Amino acid sequence: MDATVTDFHYGAVTPVAAYLMACLGSALGLRCTVRSMRRGSRRQQNGWLSLAAVSLGCGIWTMHFIAMMGFRADGSDISYDTRLTLLSLAVAIAVTALGVFLVGHLGSGAKVLATAGLLMGLGVAAMHYIGMSAMQVHGGMRYDTMTVALSVLIAVVAATAALWAAVTVRNLWSSLGASLVMGVAVSGMHYTGMAAVSVHVDPTGATSAQSSIDQLSFLLAMIAGPVVMLVVAATIVMFDPDLVLGEGARPASRTQAARSSTPTATGQRGPYGQYYEDTGSESR
Template structure:
């Protein structure tokens, strides 16, 4: 028999929390990618890109499983396959790394953004559906093909937009705005994919309070690690003023130096002589 499916067992709590996690991961990923572009040393560039990939991957994955806390199928207990759940996290980080490393090292040309966006979007969709494959019910799960295709398209567009924002949006407030939009896109992809799900229960399972507690406990234990990683990434960002402020952290040149064109890297400015034939005295 067809089971009644809901994604909002706890009301607005899970979608709002999922959205906030998607925004956090996007914001950290964008800022770390911006910093990687500024660094010339390859090792430091790779370090920032790796942190961006972990932030984005953990943010997207945590969003998915926080949202799954609200998933229920009437007439069936729900459990999760641990190996597939962990695999979905690995996929989320790996495909995000492919996208940010391509853009970070090869630039932001239209072709690079398109290729990286498609690969990253397909990977995010794969993460989602691997995570769904980990869901075990008393019966079978089915998917509407058109809705699944729409969720994949949203994932590709969202990934491409995230990569574009990462290489073009430098200002802190602009990055925060972009992360809010990205949160909508990523969360929207998740719930679009969930709209494709239908459950056919075999009539032998029951939805019990203990089952709900077990499901919640499992998901909370699984997201603990990625949450710690996001906290670590956020701490690194907060203690790096240039990473937080971006272009706003760069001091503006002194007005008199701009007019005369005599600013030096050390911050010392020699006024132009009144007579161009007068020798310039250099400071010692």
Template sequence: MNATLTDFHYGAVTPVTAYLMACLGSALGLRCTVRSMRRGAQRKRIGWLSLAAVSIGCGIWTMHFIAMIGFSVNGAAVEYNTRLTLLSLAVAIVVVAVGVFLVGYLGARPTVLGTAGLVMGLGVAAMHYIGMAAMDISGTIRYETFTVLLSVLVAVVAATAALWAAVSIQGFWASLGASLVMGIAVTGMHYTGMAAVSVHIDHAGTSPPSSVTIMSFLLAMIAGPVTVLVLAAVIVMFDPELMLGNDEVSPEPRPAVGGAFTAGRSSSPVPYGHQGP
């Protein structure tokens, strides 16, 4: 028989917290990507883009498993496979890194954005369904094909929008607004995917494990990525250019006529990708 499912076992606590974590990861990732594109940051670009990928990947993954704390199957035991759970985290970070590095080094041309967004979106969807495969349920999980495809489409659109925002939106408040929208898109992708799920119980009468035990496992898994997000937030907070949204960077001292050195200020930022004469 088909089991009764719920994604909101603890009410609004899990979806709201999951959304906030998605927003945090997106905000940090966008700001780090912007920082990698500023003048004078070329030698540190790999570091900033890596931090952006880790932030977005950890934010999405943490969102997923916080939301899964609220998932319950009436009459079925639910446990998690540790290896698959950690694999889903690795997939999230790696595929986000591919998208971020493509845009970070090749710019915001439509073909680059489309390719990077497709790879990143498919990776986010893969993270979601690997995380679902990590569940060990005393029953059979089934998926509605159309809703699964819809969730993948949402993931691709969300990823492409995030990458576009990273290279197009200037200023702290604009990036913050973009991260809030991205949080809605990523969380929406998760719950769209969950709407495709049904569970057929194989053996009636199986006593499910304590919800406290499941929550303890998920919280232990989430602790590491949350710590990484906190450290990334500290790094961003201690970079005044990121916090203030200042696009102007003082150039390196340059030799003037007569051999003296001057260190002037640039009156306007050089757009990303612009080559001087």
């Protein structure tokens, strides 16, 4: 028989928490990508792009499994395959790394954005459905093809928009605003994908309160590592002056300092070898 399913077993707690994690990952990813485009060595650029990929990947993956805490199918226990769950995390980080490195090194041309957004979006959708395949129920799960296709389309559009924002938005507050929009897009993709799910329960199966506790404990254990990574990334971003001050703040100060210390072309040599601007009076 078909089970009654819900994504909101704990009410608004899980969707709100999932949305906030998606926003956090998006915000950190955007700011790290912005930082990679400032002056620095190729090694530094790759370091910031790697941090952006980890932030985006962990944010999207954590959003997915926080949201899954609220999933229930009446009449069936729910458990997860650990290897597939971890594989979905690896896929999330890998595909976001592919996207941010493409735009980070090749620029924001239309072809680059389209290619990177398509690959990243398909990867995010793959992460979602690998995570769903890790879920085990007493029976089987079916998916509505058109709804699945819509969720994949949303993932591609969201990924392309995220990459466009990463290479276009520079201001801190604009980045934060873009991350809020990205949180909506990522959450929308997840819940659209969940709307495609129906569960056919085996009548011989059983459900218990203990299984719900085990499911919650497993998911909490799984998301602990990515959450720690997001906290580490947030700490790095918070202590980077270029990101806090915004684009142009530090370069401007360096330029001003250079101007104050660079001798002018026309002038006279002072007592310590420096030049003074020629204002019509001689240095004495």
